[in-house]
Amino acid sequence: MRWLAEVHVSLRSGIADPEGQTIGSALRSLGYATVSEVRSGKLLRIGFEADDHAAAEASVTDMCRRLLANPVMEVATWELRADEQTDESPVLPS
């Protein structure tokens, strides 16, 4: 069956994030004076096939470990759900 994983890759705490700091400065300069911190990251939506939830979970774990996040400076978290959409209305935006 088909699964959809939304993988969030974010920087480990303590790793400087100049992009996030710059976005934070921009928000404050727009008047959002209470913004104290912005951390940037990546969102990856992955559609794939797996027999069951356990197999899907194992696949995503492996994808993150091997490629999607570098443990030197990143951590990955994800949400996994069965993708009930048909081919005519894919969940993954084109």
Added chain:
Amino acid sequence: MTLTAARPRVAVVVFPGTWSERDFAHVATEVLGWEHRLVWHLDTELGACDAVVLPGGFAHGDHLRTGAIARFSPIMRAVEAFASAGGPVMGSCNGFQVLTEAGLLPGALMRNDHLEFRCDWQWLRVERPGSCPAWLGDLADGDRIRLPISHGEGRYVADEATLDELEATARVVLRYADPGGAVTPAANPNGSARGIAGITNAAGNVLGLMPHPERASEAEIGGADGLRLFGSLERWLQQRPAAAERRL
């Protein structure tokens, strides 16, 4: 592979998006009189060679992370085997990023702290060159060299324990410095931890550095300090004991 050639033979690895391979090839052939071979990333063998270079550029478009996809290119199995057998490997700029992603060197390279791409001449302080004799054997501790940098993601990061281990084992071999050789925050062009510009592996045969020695190998283009690295390699290959050759 055999290592009896009078002229050094260097394999230059080319990924989709690599941009410095022609500069390395020019220096190898036209400046140094070496032999070179461009090796495509889908190849599985390096061929007969005495050293391997991973040049700068934007392998696979730098997508996901710099070097993250390149490390899975088929040629990297051969590069890893060459390195683990003690063969000299240099990764410059994007090549350094690939080496860290491949686990051949510790740490990672991240976006410059000021978020700008930085292309400039940069002074470097050489430290503990004996830790990396193949590439730095002609240099002395405390030497200053001037090489171009050209990168947007050159900020070296590693956890404190890794940084401490690199220092304790004399594996930090190049640091960003001012013209007088002082390692200062102002001389650091990208926010790298402890001013690190280049490191070597535990065995001392793999060098990763953000600067571009191949772009500083002819006085006519502004500097020739890069030749000191290539000269080191040539001398190292000539002087290497026969026993070491057989191991390769």
